[in-house]
Amino acid sequence: MATATPNLPAVPELSRKDFVPSNEVRWCPGCGDYAILNSLQRAFPELGVPRENFVLVSGIGCSSRFPFYMNTYGFHTIHGRAPSVATGVKVANPDLSVWIITGDGDGLSIGGNHLLHLLRRNINVNVLLFNNRIYGLTKGQYSPTSPVGTKTKTSPTGSLENPLNPALFALGAEATFVARTLDTNPKHMVETFKAAHAHQGISFVEIFQNCVIFNDSTWDSIYGKDNRDEQMLFLETGKPLLFGKDKSKAIRLNGLTPEVVDAATTPPGEILTHQPGQTSPLYSHLLATMGQPDFPTPMGVIRQIEKPTYETLVHEQIAQATAKRGPGTWQELLHGNSTWTVA
Amino acid sequence: MKKTSSKIVAKVDSASISHQVAREQAKHTPMSDPTPGFREMKSVVVRFAGDSGDGMQIVGERFTDTSVTIPNSIATFPDYPSEIRAPVGTIGGVSAFQVHFGSTKVLTSGDAPDALVAMNPAALAVHLPDLVTGGLLVVNTAAFTEDNLKMAGFTSNPLDDPSLAEKYILIALDITGLALDALKESTLTNREKLRCKNFLALGFMYWVYSRPIEPTLDYITAKWEKKLPALAAANIAVVKAGYFVGETSELTIERYRVARADVAPGIYRKISGNEATALGLIAASQRCGRPLLFSGYPITPATSVLEALAGYKHFGVTTVQAEDEIAAIGVALGGSYAGKLGATATSGPGMCLKSEFMGLAVTTELPLVIINVQRGGPSTGLPTKTEQSDLLQALYGRHGESPLPVIAANSPSDCFSAAFEAARIAIQYSTPVILLTDGYLANGSEPWLVPDEATLPDISKPFADESLPYVAFARDPQTLARTHAIPGQPGLEHRIGGIEKNEKGAISYDPEVHSLMTRLRAAKVAGIANSLPPLEVNGDRSGKLLVLGWGGTHGAITSAVTALRSEGHAVSSTTLRHLNPLPADLGALIQGFEQVLIPELNNGQLSIIIRAKYLVDTLSMGKIKGQPFKISEIRERILELLNA
Numbered sequence: 009m010a011t012a013t014p015n016l017p018a019v020p021e022l023s024r025k026d027f028v029p030s031n032e033v034r035w036c037p038g039c040g041d042y043a044i045l046n047s048l049q050r051a052f053p054e055l056g057v058p059r060e061n062f063v064l065v066s067g068i069g070c071s072s073r074f075p076f077y078m079n080t081y082g083f084h085t086i087h088g089r090a091p092s093v094a095t096g097v098k099v100a101n102p103d104l105s106v107w108i109i110t111g112d113g114d115g116l117s118i119g120g121n122h123l124l125h126l127l128r129r130n131i132n133v134n135v136l137l138f139n140n141r142i143y144g145l146t147k148g149q150y151s152p153t154s155p156v157g158t159k160t161k162t163s164p165t166g167s168l169e170n171p172l173n174p175a176l177f178a179l180g181a182e183a184t185f186v187a188r189t190l191d192t193n194p195k196h197m198v199e200t201f202k203a204a205h206a207h208q209g210i211s212f213v214e215i216f217q218n219c220v221i222f223n224d225s226t227w228d229s230i231y232g233k234d235n236r237d238e239q240m241l242f243l244e245t246g247k248p249l250l251f252g253k254d255k256s257k258a259i260r261l262n263g264l265t266p267e268v269v270d271a272a273t274t275p276p277g278e279i280l281t282h283q284p285g286q287t288s289p290l291y292s293h294l295l296a297t298m299g300q301p302d303f304p305t306p307m308g309v310i311r312q313i314e315k316p317t318y319e320t321l322v323h324e325q326i327a328q329a330t331a332k333r334g335p336g337t338w339q340e341l342l343h344g345n346s347t348w349t350v351a
Numbered sequence: 352m353k354k355t356s357s358k359i360v361a362k363v364d365s366a367s368i369s370h371q372v373a374r375e376q377a378k379h380t381p382m383s384d385p386t387p388g389f390r391e392m393k394s395v396v397v398r399f400a401g402d403s404g405d406g407m408q409i410v411g412e413r414f415t416d417t418s419v420t421i422p423n424s425i426a427t428f429p430d431y432p433s434e435i436r437a438p439v440g441t442i443g444g445v446s447a448f449q450v451h452f453g454s455t456k457v458l459t460s461g462d463a464p465d466a467l468v469a470m471n472p473a474a475l476a477v478h479l480p481d482l483v484t485g486g487l488l489v490v491n492t493a494a495f496t497e498d499n500l501k502m503a504g505f506t507s508n509p510l511d512d513p514s515l516a517e518k519y520i521l522i523a524l525d526i527t528g529l530a531l532d533a534l535k536e537s538t539l540t541n542r543e544k545l546r547c548k549n550f551l552a553l554g555f556m557y558w559v560y561s562r563p564i565e566p567t568l569d570y571i572t573a574k575w576e577k578k579l580p581a582l583a584a585a586n587i588a589v590v591k592a593g594y595f596v597g598e599t600s601e602l603t604i605e606r607y608r609v610a611r612a613d614v615a616p617g618i619y620r621k622i623s624g625n626e627a628t629a630l631g632l633i634a635a636s637q638r639c640g641r642p643l644l645f646s647g648y649p650i651t652p653a654t655s656v657l658e659a660l661a662g663y664k665h666f667g668v669t670t671v672q673a674e675d676e677i678a679a680i681g682v683a684l685g686g687s688y689a690g691k692l693g694a695t696a697t698s699g700p701g702m703c704l705k706s707e708f709m710g711l712a713v714t715t716e717l718p719l720v721i722i723n724v725q726r727g728g729p730s731t732g733l734p735t736k737t738e739q740s741d742l743l744q745a746l747y748g749r750h751g752e753s754p755l756p757v758i759a760a761n762s763p764s765d766c767f768s769a770a771f772e773a774a775r776i777a778i779q780y781s782t783p784v785i786l787l788t789d790g791y792l793a794n795g796s797e798p799w800l801v802p803d804e805a806t807l808p809d810i811s812k813p814f815a816d817e818s819l820p821y822v823a824f825a826r827d828p829q830t831l832a833r834t835h836a837i838p839g840q841p842g843l844e845h846r847i848g849g850i851e852k853n854e855k856g857a858i859s860y861d862p863e864v865h866s867l868m869t870r871l872r873a874a875k876v877a878g879i880a881n882s883l884p885p886l887e888v889n890g891d892r893s894g895k896l897l898v899l900g901w902g903g904t905h906g907a908i909t910s911a912v913t914a915l916r917s918e919g920h921a922v923s924s925t926t927l928r929h930l931n932p933l934p935a936d937l938g939a940l941i942q943g944f945e946q947v948l949i950p951e952l953n954n955g956q957l958s959i960i961i962r963a964k965y966l967v968d969t970l971s972m973g974k975i976k977g978q979p980f981k982i983s984e985i986r987e988r989i990l991e992l993l994n995a
Binding site: 029031058059060061062063065068075076079080081082083084085086089091092093094095096097098099100101103104121122124125322325326329330332333334335336338341342343344346347348349350351 | 416419420422614615616617618619620621622630633634637644646663664665666667668669671673674675677678679680681682683684685686687688689690691693707708710711715801802804837838839840841842843844845846847848849850857858
């Protein structure tokens with residue numbers, strides 16, 4: 009890392025331990041959050057960002073304690089509102105690497121409105137949404153991503169609400185980077201976090217996360233040892249959509265409807281190829297809506313397209329106004345367009 | 352001018368009768384009358400009213416700009432209809448502009464109009480009840496058609512009622528017809544010609560009040576000559592025609608003169624409250640060395656602060672129109688955390704939404720300016736009307752022990768100083784600050800003696816020293832402000848948040864820690880009182896009666912008390928800029944008076960505070976009508992108390 013150009017200050021070589029603070033981590037033993045924390049601590053040193061330029065902003069919930077466990081700048085705000093604080097931070101200083109840590113309740117219920125507008129503005133910040141399909145910090149109530157029929161203390165006879173699909177929500181807001189990853193696959197998490205960082209614009213990452221106390225094994229039907237090959241499809245840019253043991257199954261389009269076909273007997277040209285850069289929303293929506301019971305759940309980068317970022321445009325407008333009118337002066341500020349003098 | 356005079360119904364006889372009435376009005380003491388036909392007035396209130404399409408705001412603005420050149424002391428207030436596009440001719444579509452100008456100090460936009468220009472029946476219906484008896488009433492007879500009368504709720508033409516001319520100096524002019532006559536040679540379409548009629552009324556009022564028309568002609572030329580020369584020529588012709596109607600008609604009404612006021616020399620500009628607030632924030636950002644990051648959500652009557660600031664990008668101002676009130680304060684707080692001067696503005700209902708974030712700003716001890724342009728409440732209440740009913744909300748409207756400084760602006764131009772002061776406190780004490788203005792201040796405007804920037808103090812405060820170990824909640828021994836390290840400062844990485852923390856900034860649920868931190872936060876805010884100048888008192892510092900006000904009632908209170916003092920009454924007044932903490936010398940001042948009267952546009956909120964804090968039996972004078980105090984209301988209450 010000592011090869012930085014002479015004109016630029018060298019980014020000091022960082023390692024995982026630089027991001028581990030001295031205080032104790034206090035999630036429940038076995039919580040999926042530990043693996044996510046570990047993966048982010050592994051990803052950060054590889055991003056080439058000085059440690060002081062990382063800012064983690066969170067709301068309220070188990071996942072939102074995250075900033076306290078990262079030795080960076082961190083702001084633990086209020087329930088659902090991290091996107092607005094993060095917007096202020098990023099607009100104030102676009103050089104910062106800003107990460108919003110949120111959960112299904114914080115991000116999609118109480119903070120749904122802020123998340124929506126964060127996504128559509130295409131601010132260059134990263135959102136890590138820990139989806140455990142339950143309210144954990146308040147000890148087990150159904151969340152906006154809980155499947156219909158989820159039995160909790162507030163839904164003893166089963167929840168009635170249709171769950172939100174976080175990736176589809178992000179795509180609905182035309183997010184420029186939408187990805188999915190899972191707490192049981194550190195390698196995939198690290199790669200996904202690095203891809204999120206590399207993307208210039210909003211990066212939305214849904215992380216399937218297990219709540220060992222209140223919603224244990226919620227994702228096992230997808231990522232459990234016995235199910236994962238059949239139930240997940242790992243996306244790779246430019247590669248065909250294959251899954252199953254030995255990648256024996258593939259996805260093909262029949263009109264506008266996807267179907268599962270046998271990879272070996274289907275002509276390669278008919279199998280869908282992963283193209284996250286498609287500007288048309290159709291393909292990414294198709295991926296986001298695939299899932300149980302008929303399809304595997306796509307994991308990885310679902311969509312990645314380029315668009316100008318909000319904070320860049322904001323600062324361009326400031327630069328343009330300054331170029332056009334010159335830097336503001338006291339005379340202009342105080343006198344305005346029209347004055348008169350009393351002798 | 353036969354033709355013209357046929358369009359004029361001058362009620363000469365009744366006008367002279369009305370003048371007898373007018374002379375008996377105590378409000379304006381007639382001065383010596385050096386020129387026959389002119390009457391000298393100390394101050395006059397003129398209200399222009401018409402349909403929202405009649406151009407009353409522009410006419411009022413022109414009349415104001417002409418009057419400041421005299422110079423007169425001046426204050427204005429626009430009264431827009433609440434509907435955006437109410438049907439033409441209806442009560443809901445009436446738009447008005449009031450201008451108060453005087454040769455003595457004018458501090459309010461005036462109690463009641465001495466003159467009313469009513470461009471249609473609806474304007475007459477809405478505004479006639481306010482006109483003083485014996486006042487000048489100018490109506491556009493052409494608009495008094497059957498349809499318009501019906502829409503205004505009249506069953507008969509009020510101009511046919513002889514009592515109207517008995518009670519007021521009625522000038523019934525065919526303003527529309529006169530304007531069309533003046534534009535016979537114009538190439539404008541008839542529809543365009545009709546739109547010029549407001550300038551005819553303006554020209555006429557210039558004649559009545561002996562004002563020069565040249566500033567208006569210059570304005571018209573500058574605005575339209577290049578792009579729309581025909582329109583410029585037409586408006587100029589119509590202004591002149593209006594003036595000459597007065598000059599050449601057979602009207603024998605008296606004309607008025609308001610002598611130049613003894614205005615402090617210097618450079619002046621006209622400014623509204625919300626404009627001044629915006630400029631005060633920018634000035635503060637320059638003086639604290641932190642660019643302004645302002646985020647707001649549209650809400651009446653605060654929106655124009657955001658609108659104004661969006662035009663100052665070349666001052667390094669960043670504006671973010673947020674998705675809601677909550678996000679707006681969140682963005683501003685995020686900006687502050689990252690080293691900008693964060694600010695947001697809203698009105699009552701928006702304050703409710705922002706209150707959770709204010710609590711976070713209190714406990715994380717970050718600088719933030721929160722402006723509440725108060726309006727009538729609760730809920731949607733009276734969105735376009737003024738009130739001071741959010742004082743207790745500002746002081747206490749958060750959960751937990753969460754004191755924060757609260758200050759108030761007392762006139763449109765004072766919003767500049769108040770915004771600057773709010774930012775000073777926010778930066779120096781690392782705290783959120785609430786600035787209370789109100790709809791009356793926000794929309795009202797007055798001449799502003801432009802300050803010399805050299806008089807604006809340095810309010811900068813350095814961020815944490817990177818060469819020292821960082822302790823997030825280590826405090827300045829003087830101000831108790833915590834040290835603020837911003838993201839990007841190497842070696843000072845730390846975490847803050849809403850959970851209670853100890854003095855080092857580490858999360859702590861320890862009972863003693865919570866008690867200590869709560870008391871420290873309170874002591875920090877209370878200590879701001881040490882930085883405040885002594886109270887300015889209008890009058891003696893002891894006596895029979897102190898009139899204690901805050902915010903936008905300053906003008907009415909000061910005007911009433913100043914007048915009464917000049918008449919020999921033992922009454923004093925003071926206006927509070929700081930509502931939390933209260934000035935250190937307020938208690939002693941209050942103790943010096945037998946009685947304390949507190950007029951405020953609410954149900955007695957400051958009164959509750961003063962009673963609780965100083966154990967004084969205050970006399971509350973509340974008004975909750977969506978309207979500012981009249982000087983006369985306060986005057987009468989003071990006299991009642993003094994004569995009791």
